[in-house]
Amino acid sequence: MKYLNEYRDPELVEEFLKEIRQTVTRPWSIMEVCGGQTHGLVKNGILGLLPEEITMIHGPGCPVCVTPLHLIDKAVHLAMEKGVILCSYGDMIRVPGSAKSLLEAKALGADIRILYSPLEAVKIAKEHPGREVVFFAVGFETTAPANALAVIQAKSLGLTNFSILTSHVLVPPAMEAVLNDEEARVDGFLAAGHVCAIMGMEEYVPLVEKYRVPIVVTGFEPVDLLQGILMTVRQLEKGEARLENQYARVVKFEGNQPAKAMIQNAFEVADREWRGIGTIPQSGYELQAAYAAYDAVKKFEIHLEKAPENPDCIAGLVLKGIRKPMECPQFGKGCTPSNPLGAPMVSSEGACAAYYYFMQGAEVG
Amino acid sequence: MxxxxxxxxxxxxxxxxxxxxxxxxxxxxxxxxxxxxxxxxxxxxxxxxxxxxxxxxxxxxxxxxxxxxxxxxxxxxxxxxxxxxxxxxxxxxxxxxxxxxxxxxxxxxxxxxxxxxxxxxxxxxxxxxxxxxxxxxxxxxxxxxxxxxxxxxxxxxxxxxLHPQSDIHTRRVQPGDKILVSGPIAAHGMAILSVREGLEFESAIRSDTRPLKDMALRLLDTAGAQVRLLRDPTRGGVATTLNEIARDRRLGIALEQSLLPIDDVVASACEILGLDPLYVANEGIFLAMVSPEAETAALEVIRSFEGGQNACTIGTVVGEHPGQVVLRSQIGGKRVVGMLPGEQLPRIC
The missing domain is CATH 3.30.1330.10 (PurM-like, N-terminal domain)
Structure with missing residues (x-):
């Protein structure tokens, strides 16, 4: 596979590892912000190859993990009680709501469909004019342009049976929340490569300046991740704090202008609740007033009581890097990928699930 | 049609x-x-x-x-x-x-x-x-x-x-046995996915469905009881089948990612959809656990059949980490390849 194998080259990986080992002189905690990076670290067994001075902290960049419980409950409610065709990305459907997951709702007869693109949901709405179609629009800046496009397209087609249930979150405010948390100890960040491919790098400049923290925009393949880690460690060892771009083959400083324009056409920045973390000001997107008719929460007037989180789950502390997943008393006991108490145990990008598999690996060496 | x-x-x-x-x-x-x-x-x-x-x-x-x-x-x-x-x-x-x-x-x-x-x-x-x-x-x-x-x-x-020389039982699998696969993995599942409603994508991937009878029987003609176990990794894919064997037999399985045969187009489709080919269904390949002495002859037999040309060894049965399948990634890192809690779900990003 061209453009992938080059970044999985064992010799290059060995060179970067050697370089990291030679550079590091004391302990550093580096947060990889994006769940896709966590997945890459675990899938390739990179955590076991890093020198012990380096601790990777798995950040809040897993959309499945930070989507609030009550939004999952709303999605289940729409599918079960309102009879809508509820369309979702795959890994969202197994996340437990307060009573049930979308997967369980499906078994009870709800019409739930797994899609790769919100535009497919628009197509379904067009094909089923008698049914309401709701797309569960979760994600970071990466999925926002496609979700914006879906709404814009639905409007231009004159569809009245399409809407989205939005839980769009933004990376920089979450990084700032981590930096502001007194308990959190993060020395440097690997910023999420694909988010920056859309948004560019400019919004990270104030973070670097204000908090004096190195931020390296990083990709997802083994060579990317190790080079990103090396660039961060080099800065830390020299006492520097700069914004660097490891993922230059994909990320431009100014980002992707047409995609950004698409977001600006349909969304506006708003306060957002993050599962396990709480409300972060100006940390998400909401549909603009002009698209209110496509906002499922407004359209269906859902009144659900907010269910409390499972008190045994410490997902919030894990997402901020304050606790390691295995420091949770429920880890691997009351909470496993087959029976998750909280969202980070569900997705393979979630920190707890990632550790669950890695810990098994660590035991066997 | x-x-x-x-x-x-x-x-x-x-x-x-x-x-x-x-x-x-x-x-x-x-x-x-x-x-x-x-x-x-x-x-x-x-x-x-x-x-x-x-x-x-x-x-x-x-x-x-x-x-x-x-x-x-x-x-x-x-x-x-x-x-x-x-x-x-x-x-x-x-x-x-x-x-x-x-x-x-x-x-x-x-x-x-x-x-x-x-x-x-x-x-x-x-x-x-x-x-x-x-x-x-x-x-x-x-x-x-x-x-x-x-x-x-x-x-x-x-x-x-039953073939007269056949002595196929999970209990006969032992440390040192070689794990062979008769062909490239993950083609069937990806072929189905490529035409499933809502997930369609254009590709040249075709299901690998084929009868494995002649291949398996000829293997038994040649290697007889040196063939400890044969399994076709259908739903759940290679990873699930190997996990079942590791658990039942309480032995470890060591896999080498770099040895896993997979067609380029199938591998690319898995990358794009965020799926691990080890868990994708197959309908035209089998896994054979054979004694190390029989490895070369077994591969030769399988490779002489259509659909078996790419047969190769992908791992070894080991005494360490009983019950677990551990994969050495192509860059040398190790990870446990566990059982999935349910169906493999496409990831968001």
């Missing part, structure tokens, strides 16, 4: 172009469908008897296996549910070290199924039986109301004599 198969064997004149509830009533419609369709097409002495069951002559050790086939969509690149239903059961018997000889064939049809589709599936069944050297000797047809099925469900049960 007309194919080259139907050109020399056109759909017989039936009164309806779709399956009706009456086709499962046991009355005239059922009779007409069976006589003009199933019996004529799969014609043999047992079916010609039109008895309630088939009377067979078998002696010695025989293997017996059953499987039900549900697949959506029913037609997919590289095959359809018909050949899947024949090959699947033939292969289950082959994995026992047996040569499938007789099959039962039961349909649950959904009211409204296109007669031309049903005919196409029957033709594939006939063709697959001919290739695999099996006879359909008994069967059944039921029709359920529209909305209560997925077009067509098929059950096949097979029976056939």
């Amino acid at each position: 007309a194919s080259i198969l139907s050109l020399d064997c056109p759909l017989p004149q039936l009164d309806f172009d779709r399956i009706l509830l009456g086709h499962g009533s046991g009355g005239l419609l059922t009779n007409k469908l069976l006589e003009a369709g199933v019996f004529d097409l799969l014609n043999n002495d047992w079916l010609a008897e039109k008895h309630d069951g088939a009377i067979l002559e078998l002696s010695g050790k025989v293997a017996f296996s059953t499987d039900s086939y549900v697949v959506s969509p029913v037609f997919f690149p590289g095959g359809n549910i018909g050949e899947l239903a024949v090959n699947g059961t033939v292969n289950d018997l082959a994995m026992c070290g047996a040569s499938a000889r007789y099959l039962s064939l039961s349909f649950i049809l959904e009211e409204g199924l296109l007669m031309t589709d049903f005919w196409e599936i029957l033709l594939s069944i006939r063709q697959a039986c001919a290739v695999a050297g099996v006879q359909v000797v008994t069967g059944d047809t039921k029709v359920v109301e529209r909305g209560k099925g997925d077009g067509i469900f098929i059950n096949t049960t097979g029976i056939g004599p």
Whole structure:
């Protein structure tokens, strides 16, 4: 596979590892912000190859993990009680709501469909004019342009049976929340490569300046991740704090202008609740007033009581890097990928699930 | 869905172009469908008897296996549910070290199924039986109301004599055994996914469905009891099958990612969709655990067959980490390849 194998080259990986080992002189905690990076670290067994001075902290960049419980409950409610065709990305459907997951709702007869693109949901709405179609629009800046496009397209087609249930979150405010948390100890960040491919790098400049923290925009393949880690460690060892771009083959400083324009056409920045973390000001997107008719929460007037989180789950502390997943008393006991108490145990990008598999690996060496 | 198969064997004149509830009533419609369709097409002495069951002559050790086939969509690149239903059961018997000889064939049809589709599936069944050297000797047809099925469900049960040198048991797997795979992984599952509603993508990926009987039996001719275990990694893929073996036998399995054979286009599709090919279904490959002494000869035999050219060793049975499958990634890192809690779900980003 061209453009992938080059970044999985064992010799290059060995060179970067050697370089990291030679550079590091004391302990550093580096947060990889994006769940896709966590997945890459675990899938390739990179955590076991890093020198012990380096601790990777798995950040809040897993959309499945930070989507609030009550939004999952709303999605289940729409599918079960309102009879809508509820369309979702795959890994969202197994996340437990307060009573049930979308997967369980499906078994009870709800019409739930797994899609790769919100535009497919628009197509379904067009094909089923008698049914309401709701797309569960979760994600970071990466999925926002496609979700914006879906709404814009639905409007231009004159569809009245399409809407989205939005839980769009933004990376920089979450990084700032981590930096502001007194308990959190993060020395440097690997910023999420694909988010920056859309948004560019400019919004990270104030973070670097204000908090004096190195931020390296990083990709997802083994060579990317190790080079990103090396660039961060080099800065830390020299006492520097700069914004660097490891993922230059994909990320431009100014980002992707047409995609950004698409977001600006349909969304506006708003306060957002993050599962396990709480409300972060100006940390998400909401549909603009002009698209209110496509906002499922407004359209269906859902009144659900907010269910409390499972008190045994410490997902919030894990997402901020304050606790390691295995420091949770429920880890691997009351909470496993087959029976998750909280969202980070569900997705393979979630920190707890990632550790669950890695810990098994660590035991066997 | 007309194919080259139907050109020399056109759909017989039936009164309806779709399956009706009456086709499962046991009355005239059922009779007409069976006589003009199933019996004529799969014609043999047992079916010609039109008895309630088939009377067979078998002696010695025989293997017996059953499987039900549900697949959506029913037609997919590289095959359809018909050949899947024949090959699947033939292969289950082959994995026992047996040569499938007789099959039962039961349909649950959904009211409204296109007669031309049903005919196409029957033709594939006939063709697959001919290739695999099996006879359909008994069967059944039921029709359920529209909305209560997925077009067509098929059950096949097979029976056939065991290879005399076969001694295939999980308990015979031991540390040091080599794990071979007969061909590239993940093609079937990705072929199905490429045409599934809502997830369609354009690709040249075709299902690998094929009978593995000749390959497996020749392997037993050559390596006999050195073949400890044969398994076809269908749903759940290679990872799930190997996990079952590791757990049952309480031994470890060490896999090398760089050795896993996978077609480039299948690997790319898995990358794009965020799926791990180790968990994707296969219908035309098998895993063989053989003694290290038999490794070379076994690979040579498998490679001499069509569909087996890319056979290779992918790992070893080990005494360490009992119950776990551990994969060494292509960059040298290790990870546990566990069981999935459920179906593999596409990731968001």
